[in-house]
Amino acid sequence: MAGRKEYAHLLKPLVVKNGPVGLYPEPRVWAEGRDWEGFDGNFSYGFFRGPAVCHPLEGAVVHPYDEILVFAGTETTNARYLGAEVSIELGEEREEYVFDDPTVVVVPKGTIHGPATIREVYYKPIVHYSMGLAAEYKADIISAVSRPAKSTGKKYAHLVKPLKCSGEPGKKSEGAYADSGSGAQVHPKTGLPYESPIDHEGVMHDRWHIGPGDADHIIWVFGKDIEGFRLNFSWGFWNGCGKWQRAGECHAHPDEEAIIFVGLNPDNLNYLGAELEIAIGENLERNLIKKSIAVVFPPGLVHLPMVTRWVDDTYSFIIFDRGTIHTAPWLDPEDL
DSSP: OOOOOSSGGGEEEOOEEOOSTTTOSSOEEEEOGGGTTTOSOEEEEEEEOSSEEESSSSSEEEOSSOEEEEEEOOOTTOTTOOOEEEEEEETTTTEEEEEOSOEEEEEOTTOOEEEEEEEEEOSSOEEEEEEESSSSOOOEEEOGGGSOOOBOOOTTGGGEEESSOOSOTTSBOTTTTBOTTSOOOBOTTTOOBSOOBBOTTSOBOHHHHTOTTSOSEEEEEOGGGTTTOSOEEEEEEBOOOEESOSSOSEEOOSSOEEEEEEOSOTTOTTOOSEEEEEEETTTTEEEEEOSSEEEEEOTTOOEEEEEEEEESSOBEEEEEESSSSOBOOEEOGGGO
């Protein structure tokens, strides 16, 4: 019989349930720090198939912490296609912003926001996920009857941002795979690149540059892109088998991180459509991932390599890292 795994408790199945009253119309993935080893963040993930209202259903909401709201498409050949029209109201003034491309709405603590309205979904369900930068979800609800009429100002326009990598096409995305300050852009032993260049749409294609199991399409956003929040996060589509990164075996971060594997089937939020193997700890303990799950790493815990064993359906992978950049020096097992 195989021995008990030391780090298996860090793999957290994603629980589908109703969110706080008045926030979302349907059950979705919902997690707080108490569900994830005390992680300093709260998270939700779900789909919209057609017109709907959320965040909140009636009135507005305000949090005592920073938050992002992400709206993304499920067209797996194009991470910059939303396939819907969405509006959101921001501020006491109820400024309304309308968008039809993948978007991240940046909500600094104390900013009144909502509702978000899915006006139309064209042909495929869209994804909406949120990241709150506090372990416990907290909110004050402001009733609809107490609010003024909508306005058309632009005071909060800088908080509604396209969901794409920042930087110039053909260049690397600043902040990803940072090497702890040395400035080197290749692994010292393999000479392979840490970075994947950005295409003209603001998307990286790591599978082409970094490893056969890595992303077909990935968007990575850093603190500098989201009003200095202590957060970097990702969105993308994965469909390849094999090892994710050829440059180095494992790494660790100075900030806590959750990596979240989610499927794209709105009828079954626990379905991933793939099987992966991740190594955790200095002994590179192998753990299997077979369904939608979060893996939580406290600061300094070594993890990777990641290997995709098989894929039936394209899936998504979300990084929820509590640093403004993704500091991750590569390590080799003999150096541990």
